[in-house]
Amino acid sequence: MIYKYLSEIKYRTFFSIIAWFFTMIVCYYFKETLLFLVLKPSLSFVKNSSFFFLTTNIAEVFMTYLQLCYFISNQIIVLFLLYHIFIYIANGLYISEYLYLKTFIFISISSFVLLVLSFNNFIFPTSWFFFLKFQTASVFEGFIFHFEIKLNEYINFYISTYAICCLAYLLALLFYISLSTFKLNLFVFKSVRKILYFTFCTFASLITPPEVVYQLITSICIIIIYEILVFYAVLKLKSNEIK
Numbered sequence: 001m002i003y004k005y006l007s008e009i010k011y012r013t014f015f016s017i018i019a020w021f022f023t024m025i026v027c028y029y030f031k032e033t034l035l036f037l038v039l040k041p042s043l044s045f046v047k048n049s050s051f052f053f054l055t056t057n058i059a060e061v062f063m064t065y066l067q068l069c070y071f072i073s074n075q076i077i078v079l080f081l082l083y084h085i086f087i088y089i090a091n092g093l094y095i096s097e098y099l100y101l102k103t104f105i106f107i108s109i110s111s112f113v114l115l116v117l118s119f120n121n122f123i124f125p126t127s128w129f130f131f132l133k134f135q136t137a138s139v140f141e142g143f144i145f146h147f148e149i150k151l152n153e154y155i156n157f158y159i160s161t162y163a164i165c166c167l168a169y170l171l172a173l174l175f176y177i178s179l180s181t182f183k184l185n186l187f188v189f190k191s192v193r194k195i196l197y198f199t200f201c202t203f204a205s206l207i208t209p210p211e212v213v214y215q216l217i218t219s220i221c222i223i224i225i226y227e228i229l230v231f232y233a234v235l236k237l238k239s240n241e242i243k
Contacts, residue, residue, distance in 0.1 A: 012084045020077045027069035034068055038158055041120050042128040053151040064152050071159055075116075079109060108173060119165050127161055127217075164218050172225045197223060 027034060055061055086105055090098055204218035 008088065012088065016077065016081055016084060019080055020073055023073040023076050024069055027072050028065065031065045031069060034072060035065070037120075038068065038155065041125040042132075042154075052148075053154065054148050055151055060150075060152055064155055067152070067155055067159075079112075082109070112169065115165060115169050119162060123165060124158065124161055164221075168218065168221045168225060171222055196226065200226070 057063075082105060086101065090101075093101065200222045201215070201219045204215045204222065
């Protein structure tokens with residue numbers, strides 16, 4: 001019996017690896033289109049029509065394409081793996097557990113898609129515009145900063161900002177699971193709020209580049225998500241008590 005379960009895990013893992021390779025191939029075929037979609041959010045803030053990227057290595061453009069394809073393939077394969085995990089454990093669940101897990105995965109994927117859309121349309125353009133203002137500001141008369149960005153640095157900045165948003169999203173899911181599964185955790189979270197704030201700031205300083213702005217933005221976003229989830233849990237507890 002255990003051998004059948006292990007064989008199913010082996011086959012699903014094998015098919016997932018094959019799917020990842022095919023996703024990489026498809027992404028590389030449309031590499032110019034994907035690069036344009038990544039560049040598009042920041043192009044609206046560039047008034048100069050001759051905006052360009054610097055490349056100082058002969059293989060830099062090729063490596064940037066590979067990095068971008070690798071990044072996008074990993075995001076797509078995560079959804080593929082979630083589907084296989086759900087199908088694998090669905091047969092061993094009760095109907096109520098199956099419906100709860102199905103609803104949770106649907107909400108998680110839907111919120112993840114909304115996160116990606118909001119990141120490309122609002123979060124990343126806003127952060128790009130914020131840092132771009134410092135590159136064009138003059139220190140004093142006759143001395144200005146001239147901004148020329150490398151292509152790989154732009155992609156790294158895009159991926160780093162995206163990773164910060166995804167970490168905040170995963171923390172929100174973790175808080176939601178904890179608060180909805182264990183009612184006592186709500187009171188624990190409220191009583192150790194100061195310790196959690198310090199933990200959030202420490203965590204933000206570890207996952208972000210050594211810039212104060214990055215650390216503040218990440219920690220504030222995590223704290224806001226935490227407070228929203230605690231407020232939601234309080235309302236849910238009160239509604240359950242009324243019922």
